Structures are given as C-alpha cells and as structure tokens.
Amino acid sequence: QVQLVESGGGVVQPGGSLRLACSASGFPFSNYGMHWVRQAPGKGLSWVAFIQNDGSNRYYAESVKGRFTISRDDSSNTLYLQMSSLRVEDTAIYYCAKPHDRWGQGTLVTVSS
Amino acid sequence: DIVMSQSPLSLAVTPGEPASISCRSSQSLLNSNGYNYFDWYLQKPGQSPQILIYLGSNRASGVPDRFSGSGSGTDFTLKISRVEAEDVGVYYCMQTLQPPSSFGQGTKLEIK
16 A cells, blocks of 8 residues: 655744655555645645656756755655755645655645744 | 646535536646546545546545546546535645646535
8 A cells, every 4th residue: 555654844944954755655666756745824735846757857846946856765765855945935734645646644844933 | 837727616515415526727638648647636624635536537546436537638527426524625636747737726625
C-alpha cells in the first residue's frame, strides 16, 4: 500500500530556509515522478513543484521558482523540497503526492517573525 | 498555463440524493496517449486530499461505486449517485497534463 510521510515543517522567520522530506513506501519510488502541493490556511490547493522519475526534469510554480528546489534520493525512497528566502505567504501545509494516487498527511510550514 | 474552473463552488445535498460537480479546463487535457490527465480529489474535514477518480474516469481503489467520473478534453463531471454523510468535504479537480499543474477552486459539499 502506498504510504507517504512528510516531515521537516516548523516555524521559520522570513528570509529563512527549511528542508522538507517525504518518505515513500509501498511502491517502486524510482519509477514515479512526484509532486509537492501546498495549502495555505483556509485556502484551496496550490501546486508547487514536480520532479520526473529520473530527476531529469523539474518544474516549479512561478511563485517559488528560484527559491525552492525539488529533489529525490531513490536509494532511500525520499523526496525533498529545499525552501529558501521564505516569505510569509509561503505559510501552508505542504503535501507530497504520487501522481493520480495517494498524498501524504502533510507538514505545516509557518513563516513568521 | 492551464486554468481549471469548477462549478458549483458549494452545494448542499439531502442524503440519498444525487450530486454533480463540473470542472472545465482552458485547454484540452487529452494526451496523445489517449488519456485525459485529469483527477478528482476529496478533502474531508481535517484530512489530506484523497484520490477519487484518476485519468478522467477511473475510480481509485477503495472508492465507493456511487462515485463516477466522466468527460474528455476540456469538460469533466464528477457524479455521486446517492450522497452519504461521509461524502462531506471539498472536492477538487486537478490537471497534470503540462506544468504548471493546476487545481480548480474547490467545491464544498454539505449535507442538508
């Protein structure tokens, strides 16, 4: 059974950095591209980034381009999101998602002074 | 960028009655491989989104058969044949044909 578990969220000051991780199990992780999606408090879903299965292509929402980096470690079945130059508006629950399938439970990132 | 538009944005349904949600995309989501890169998700209160329908019309594992998805190209519909209390939440459509992927605004379903 597909399982995705995010970690690494927390409170960070504006301009700070944070690295999120998503531990995957129950499927051949290296065969699948993966998404990061976020949800600001009380708001809808917003796509953040995608990485292809072989890591050859990475795509970002315009709002995070140049500040966030998606990566993966297939040896440990882990997806990452390195976030830098964080802004108040980056405050959200961050989900990792297997395309057309399950999502994790999310990890909360709060950017506040 | 592809824009996704859902309607209605909210609906209240009597248990046992049907419900329908529409989603329209600004560009066709039909890939050359014959699949529509379009999914439906339900976010129940306090939970993360869960997949209902993938690639346009395929019911995900464990999803009750009262849920069905139809449509192709730019127009898609999610139907619930008989709404139950456990169906409350926000329904989202999502396209993954081309980056940036995008979501509809969400449709909040409540029970009358």
